[in-house]
Amino acid sequence: MDDPFVIVGGDAAGMSAASKAKRENPDLEVIVFERGEWVSYAACGMPYYVKGTVDDLDDLVAVTPEEFREGRDVDLRTNHEVVAIDPDTQTVTVEADGEQFDQPYGALLIGTGARAIQPPFDGLDLEGVFTLRSMDEADAIEDDVSAHDLETAAIVGGGYVGVEMAEALTERGIEVSIYEMLPQILQPFGEETASVVEDHLEDQGVSVHLETAVDGFEGDDRVDEVLLDGGDRAEPADLVVVGVGVAPNVSLAEEAGIELGPTGAIATDEYGRTNCDDVYAAGDAAEATNVVTGEPDHVPLALTANRAGRAIGTTVAGEPTPTGGTAGTAIVKAFDLGAARTGIIDEERARDAGFDPVSVTIEAPTRPHYYPGATELTITLVADRETERVLGASLVGRDGAKRIDTVATAVDAELTVGELLNLDLAYAPPFSPVWDPVLTAAKVLSGTLE
Amino acid sequence: MDDPFVIVGGDAAGMSAASKAKRENPDLEVIVFERGEWVSYAACGMPYYVKGTVDDLDDLVAVTPEEFREGRDVDLRTNHEVVAIDPDTQTVTVEADGEQFDQPYGALLIGTGARAIQPPFDGLDLEGVFTLRSMDEADAIEDDVSAHDLETAAIVGGGYVGVEMAEALTERGIEVSIYEMLPQILQPFGEETASVVEDHLEDQGVSVHLETAVDGFEGDDRVDEVLLDGGDRAEPADLVVVGVGVAPNVSLAEEAGIELGPTGAIATDEYGRTNCDDVYAAGDAAEATNVVTGEPDHVPLALTANRAGRAIGTTVAGEPTPTGGTAGTAIVKAFDLGAARTGIIDEERARDAGFDPVSVTIEAPTRPHYYPGATELTITLVADRETERVLGASLVGRDGAKRIDTVATAVDAELTVGELLNLDLAYAPPFSPVWDPVLTAAKVLSGTLE
Numbered sequence: 001m002d003d004p005f006v007i008v009g010g011d012a013a014g015m016s017a018a019s020k021a022k023r024e025n026p027d028l029e030v031i032v033f034e035r036g037e038w039v040s041y042a043a044c045g046m047p048y049y050v051k052g053t054v055d056d057l058d059d060l061v062a063v064t065p066e067e068f069r070e071g072r073d074v075d076l077r078t079n080h081e082v083v084a085i086d087p088d089t090q091t092v093t094v095e096a097d098g099e100q101f102d103q104p105y106g107a108l109l110i111g112t113g114a115r116a117i118q119p120p121f122d123g124l125d126l127e128g129v130f131t132l133r134s135m136d137e138a139d140a141i142e143d144d145v146s147a148h149d150l151e152t153a154a155i156v157g158g159g160y161v162g163v164e165m166a167e168a169l170t171e172r173g174i175e176v177s178i179y180e181m182l183p184q185i186l187q188p189f190g191e192e193t194a195s196v197v198e199d200h201l202e203d204q205g206v207s208v209h210l211e212t213a214v215d216g217f218e219g220d221d222r223v224d225e226v227l228l229d230g231g232d233r234a235e236p237a238d239l240v241v242v243g244v245g246v247a248p249n250v251s252l253a254e255e256a257g258i259e260l261g262p263t264g265a266i267a268t269d270e271y272g273r274t275n276c277d278d279v280y281a282a283g284d285a286a287e288a289t290n291v292v293t294g295e296p297d298h299v300p301l302a303l304t305a306n307r308a309g310r311a312i313g314t315t316v317a318g319e320p321t322p323t324g325g326t327a328g329t330a331i332v333k334a335f336d337l338g339a340a341r342t343g344i345i346d347e348e349r350a351r352d353a354g355f356d357p358v359s360v361t362i363e364a365p366t367r368p369h370y371y372p373g374a375t376e377l378t379i380t381l382v383a384d385r386e387t388e389r390v391l392g393a394s395l396v397g398r399d400g401a402k403r404i405d406t407v408a409t410a411v412d413a414e415l416t417v418g419e420l421l422n423l424d425l426a427y428a429p430p431f432s433p434v435w436d437p438v439l440t441a442a443k444v445l446s447g448t449l450e
Numbered sequence: 451m452d453d454p455f456v457i458v459g460g461d462a463a464g465m466s467a468a469s470k471a472k473r474e475n476p477d478l479e480v481i482v483f484e485r486g487e488w489v490s491y492a493a494c495g496m497p498y499y500v501k502g503t504v505d506d507l508d509d510l511v512a513v514t515p516e517e518f519r520e521g522r523d524v525d526l527r528t529n530h531e532v533v534a535i536d537p538d539t540q541t542v543t544v545e546a547d548g549e550q551f552d553q554p555y556g557a558l559l560i561g562t563g564a565r566a567i568q569p570p571f572d573g574l575d576l577e578g579v580f581t582l583r584s585m586d587e588a589d590a591i592e593d594d595v596s597a598h599d600l601e602t603a604a605i606v607g608g609g610y611v612g613v614e615m616a617e618a619l620t621e622r623g624i625e626v627s628i629y630e631m632l633p634q635i636l637q638p639f640g641e642e643t644a645s646v647v648e649d650h651l652e653d654q655g656v657s658v659h660l661e662t663a664v665d666g667f668e669g670d671d672r673v674d675e676v677l678l679d680g681g682d683r684a685e686p687a688d689l690v691v692v693g694v695g696v697a698p699n700v701s702l703a704e705e706a707g708i709e710l711g712p713t714g715a716i717a718t719d720e721y722g723r724t725n726c727d728d729v730y731a732a733g734d735a736a737e738a739t740n741v742v743t744g745e746p747d748h749v750p751l752a753l754t755a756n757r758a759g760r761a762i763g764t765t766v767a768g769e770p771t772p773t774g775g776t777a778g779t780a781i782v783k784a785f786d787l788g789a790a791r792t793g794i795i796d797e798e799r800a801r802d803a804g805f806d807p808v809s810v811t812i813e814a815p816t817r818p819h820y821y822p823g824a825t826e827l828t829i830t831l832v833a834d835r836e837t838e839r840v841l842g843a844s845l846v847g848r849d850g851a852k853r854i855d856t857v858a859t860a861v862d863a864e865l866t867v868g869e870l871l872n873l874d875l876a877y878a879p880p881f882s883p884v885w886d887p888v889l890t891a892a893k894v895l896s897g898t899l900e
Binding site for chain 2: 012045048060160319322324325340370371400403408434
């Protein structure tokens, strides 16, 4: 390959690919174009900057631009925006400092990420109304909270960002309300887990408003109210964070004739290849294969982006490497609780994928009754009735939410409930009861399958 | 089956089988003969009774005799010792209150457990010298510590019991020394993990003497010295706990012509059946199949006993159910550390089983660098060079030792290192770095396999 490996976007997927490609093949020229200033930052850490757990926004940067340039010999160009891709000539058009130039590529990775969805709310441009997708936005929210004596905040959307920001802003002394259109928060976690989190949020002073549509925001210059129920009702809000989900940034790809998949993200094969020769896509802009359904899925999470980027870097360096699939595994902290999920939990989604889902929800302690500090874990475990294959799980508790990894592994390995039940998991009183809660869930689910 | 289901031994395997058989088939008569007083107790909790974490020895009893008799309709007879089995007539001979009687069985489960190995030490019968296998012994140690103003304790053997008792006795204000014949403590955990634990024990004031053979104990009535190096050296010891391992209680089985396996424990098939018709064995007296090697193994741990008992109860009640194998998964607390292991770690053992082992040891944080509370986990990951199958792992750290379950699941599911590396494990800053330490270990091991 004579022309360089060009990467569009300098975050998780892009920088993982750049680093790995250079490590595998130091002679390969790697150029990364990033339209902003920040590269390789931990977006998932941003709520903890607002909360005050993380002192400095720079702490969220995993690897600095200097380290990429000097330590890893990656030609990283910030404030460079790729405005067009031409797959026929294998060239990208780049804009920087008001000028445009063309850059040929031997291989191209599109890692353009995703953006916060902005619903058509009135008053989105009022002062004090934010989304939380970029480091600059995290910075702006923190500045705003520090600069004003805010009493109330409205969070629109009860997803990860909503729940994490509810904790962060409560910690900053603000009275927080979450407004969620659906009958539950944390939709991908299933209603049993969500319900435990909702109760805990209320216990911590957060008002959780379910099945509540937001229409917009009002105020003079600065927001002071959130409008609800078609505008019939208003609640006070000195600060608003809109976190209703993200959409993949695909316009650059689309305009170049690169195919999108059924989810609206860029379609890729198991090596992260798009329909255009030598063009790869990874991260929040791209689809990944769901390990349960085998179908394309769009789960914009950090590990999937890092891993796919790393695999593509290896492939471009000369050793074809599959990107791996996604089980949609996720974990979120909500004050004293950890909630986690993996695989397919939603019954309708399971049926759409051809399964006949059966599930149980149990409560089980994380330690034996006699050992101090035992807490309850609520686990929902889902399997297919005919094959008894484990499809997914969700769990929540004060301790032990990383136990979801056991189920994530079982889901990926296509274990049955009986095989899950027979796993030799670690037991000693300070760590677990004899039957780990995951095994207890498998026991109960196994009983319903007979 | 006209004759009852007879169970010899009323602990984990026996009582799990009794309860499950009655639940599956309430009409089945189930008789349990237990030669002692205690049934269904958590032996693994005993060090925490000595430590003072658990107030009352009765707290370690999972289910009381009354609950078994009245709630579960199990004919539980304590202080009844089975002294002979006759597989031809399907009868056991029972001794109680100095009398003997015969009891016919339709099915028999041998759950006679294991006993502490008593090496031929001089002075084993001195006051203040204990093993820790039974509830009565735990009681006696606690009484002894409470009754005397003890300054020093010697622990012979650096296995689980040794490490847990070192913590317990240190907590009781005693200066503890561990004497271990091998070059490391916690032999099944591999030397990297053991070395971290050894350093931590020393930091906590425990003297760890490796490659040190104990010859016996001396004192007038009560022990006051432990003899070392062929008797040339003596160290003070006001209390001694001998924890050099356990041996399966197989004499009853052996005398009845029931076959033992290569480990010296009772040989069983995948349903827990012995070579005699309708005779099962489970728990610490029996072998289980190692899920990595497929060979018989003897891992006397609680979960294996409970699960095999439960499966045999189901089988005897009419539905044949495999007992499941063992990965030898174990976890142990040593003061502020958790150490855990699963599968095959020892290189020689791996080679004996036909593998070509390759391993790495890494240190990785349990959280991102910017999130408070991150601690290092040291992980050793072992795979077969040719097939790249994950064979086992060992890990140790202040937090997150239950992550061994991810590897235990991968080992059981026969995943390769590449498949382990592609697992979708849960990430959020309060719980894990983007690449969980287990994935980081897989990354590094994958690199050495190329």
